[in-house]
Amino acid sequence: MEFKEITPVRLYESAIEQIMDLVKRSELKPGDKLPPERELAEKLSISRGSLREAFRVLESKGLIKSKAGGGRYIREIRKNGYNNTENIILSLEKSSILELLEAREMLEVKIAVIAAQRATPEDMELIEKALNKVKEEEELKGDKKTESDTEFHLAIASASHNFVFTNIIRLHLDLLKGTREKTQQIPGRREERWREHQAILQAIKEHDTKKAGEAMLKHLRNVRKVLVKI
DSSP: OOOOOOOOOOHHHHHHHHHHHHHHTTSSOTTOBOOOHHHHHHHHTSOHHHHHHHHHHHHHTTSEEEETTTEEEEOOOOTTSOOOTTOHHHHHHHHHHHHHHHHHHHHHHHHHHHHHHHOOHHHHHHHHHHHHHHHHTTTOOSTHHHHHHHHHHHHHHHHTTOHHHHHHHHHHHHHTHHHHHHHTTSTTHHHHHHHHHHHHHHHHHTTOHHHHHHHHHHHHHHHHHHHHHO
8 A cells, every 4th residue: 555645734725726717717806906915815725925925926926917006917918819718828828928939039149149159169168068968868758858848958058158038048948847848749850859959059159150140040940839839
């Protein structure tokens, strides 16, 4: 007989679950305003600190948004996003993911351009090492494949020699981790991604800023196309 360890549920996690349950049941809909913080904390019988932590998590996932002096709202679903009325949570998540990818297209293309300008031989060695690690772990199961892909993109950000870029890209990749794991399961996507990454690396090696930006943009737009199909 096998018993599983009981994992304690934190108060803010319970608050997240209740808010998301109201959204699933359409008692809260995109655009609706959440009750005031003090009132909601009392209804949930938790501290305002725990409630703020729940809000922080929900905002980081793009499920709610704050308006200065105007409270917090369930986010609207962008028009060109996924619109599944039977699973409003999925629609909200996909909508926020599309916005993250839009931001990545602006940031990472510029980062690739700067990396092509500034990358040292040591930087290029680290990028290539990360890419080779992705290839070596392609057949493995679990999170390592995503971690190796993360290392590749972080190595490029590091080659820009701007620590702000590195921190921003790390945050974006963390928020997109679940989605990236799903896209890797699509037949043929791994091989495409490998070729796209190789093109980015080659452009950086050649210090070709134009080619580096174009290769990164092509890669990120393909990621977007794949996401829409999920």
